[in-house]
Amino acid sequence: MADDSPEAPARALERAGKLKKQQQQEDVAVDVAALEEEDDRDDPQRVWARVQSNLEELTHLAQKRREGATRSRASIIEELAADLSSYYEFLRELVDLFLTIFSPHECVEFLDASVKPRPVVARCNTLKARRKDVAAALVKRGCTVEPLAAWSKVGLKINRSDVPVGATPEYLAGWYMLQSAASQCPVLALDPKPGERILELCAAPGGKSSYCAQLMKNQGVLIANDLKRDRHKATTANLHRLGVKIAAVVCQDGRAFPGVMGGFDRVLLDAPCTGLGVCARDPSIQGSRTVEDVKKIAHLQKELLLAAIDSCDAKKAGVVVYSTCSVSVEENEAVVQYALDKRSVKIVPSEALDFARPGFLRCGSRRFHPSMANARRFYPHTHNMDGFFVCKLRVLGKKDKKRKSRD
Structure with missing residues (x-):
């Protein structure tokens, strides 16, 4: 029976208010529960426990499948990558990149060592x-x-x-x-001799150039070039403090340097890079570098490496050393492979760096020249050094391969 009393509208409003308040309380309870569940899932201890559990499952995946496990390797890797990104505070796309370079177990070791300071x-x-x-x-x-x-x-x-x-x-x-241990290695690979003409294409702040002068015993010619003029003060100060007398500090775009001067016996190119091997020194890299950054910088690196090769004296079979403080294949083996395809050069061993790991011959679907094994890789988790790549090239001729074939 309908309630036709004068108080009916008021009672209806009161009931509606109570129902609305009850619904809001229930919604708040659900939101709080969801937040607590999310916080619980992101708790570092629980994240690390999941990482260990997933690594264990990957180790015994074949056995677990025989026992009836239904999780695929791809789903395990997906959860592992998300947890590693959360735990070590790296961008997810960087973790995915590292998982293409390392096995899951070694990727964890690499990330763990990358956030710890080097000696x-x-x-x-x-x-x-x-x-x-x-x-x-x-x-x-x-x-x-x-x-x-x-x-x-x-x-x-x-x-x-x-x-x-x-x-x-x-x-x-x-x-x-x-000077970090890893950054000394490119100079050891270059092996400059007294009386030679040496070029460092990206020299600031002068650590490697001063080491070159040291090995040259202050005899010969050393050109320390860098595009950024504001960094030349540090280069000049370091060279002066260390007693280097054979260096000239130059400000030129490295990509155009062969048009400025050439005929060098040896050229060192410690190329600009994403710095994915030195996160311990610059933690901002973990959350700022992207895969797109890797692709962009790789284009510049290729241009610089061709310029370094063209700055050499081809008649003397000049030497070029290419190095980066990144571990990405796109900035390392792929750049060197590009130079092998474009110029008459070959990769030669760096005997002084035999303690390091060889370069990759393959990564995913990519394949590289067999001599890439003579390149050298350094990792924080295996050498307690910054992540670094060093490759020594000998120049066989100066002309572009395609142009040479047409001639």
Whole structure:
């Protein structure tokens, strides 16, 4: 029976209000529960537990399938990549990129090592002091040091320091340069000799150029080029502090450098890159670099590498060393393969770097020249060094391959 009393509309409004309030409370309860579930899922301990569980499942995937497991490898990798992106705070697309380079287990090791700091390394400047004298001076100032590694005659690893090692009297006097272990390796591959003409195409802030001068015993000609003029102050200051007397600092676009001067015996190109191997030094890389950045920088790297080759003296079978502080194949093997296709060059071994891993001959659907095994890769999780790539090329001729074939 209908309620026709005067109070009926008021009671109806009251009931509607109560129902609306009850619905809002239920919605809030659902939202809170969903947020709690999401927070629980993103809890670092639970994320890490899932990572370990997925790695274990991948290890025994064939056995688990025989036991009736229904999860595919692709679905496991999908969840693993999402969890690694969350746990290590890398962009998801970077984690996907790393999973094309490393196995799932090694990818976790790489990411874990990439967010941890590398050792502080001093490269002793033999133009001014011997390594044992530098070590003795640093020990007197409260540092704990040890030789870097068997492959380095000038490196010192500084394990502990009571003073700023970049401001000691010995540092200011040019006895040593703070330079990571990995960044010394391209110069060892280049192996510059006294009396030669050497070019570093992207030289700022001068660490590798000064090491070249050191190995050249301050005899010969060294051109330290860099496009960015505001970085030349640091290059000039370092070369002066370290006692380098054979260097000229030049500001040119590296891509056009063969039109400026050429005929070099050896050229070092430590190319601009995404820095995916040095995330410990610049954590912003983890959340800012994208796969699109990798593709864009690879185009510039190819142009620079061709310019480096064209700057060599082909008659003397000049040497070019290409290096990056990235681990991506697109910036490394793919760039070198492009140079192999465009110029008369060959990859030669870098005997001083035999301790490193070889370059890739394949990655996914891509295939590279068999000599790419002579390139060298460095990783934080295997060498306790920055992620780096080094490849040594010998120039056989100067002309473009396609043009040469038409001639």
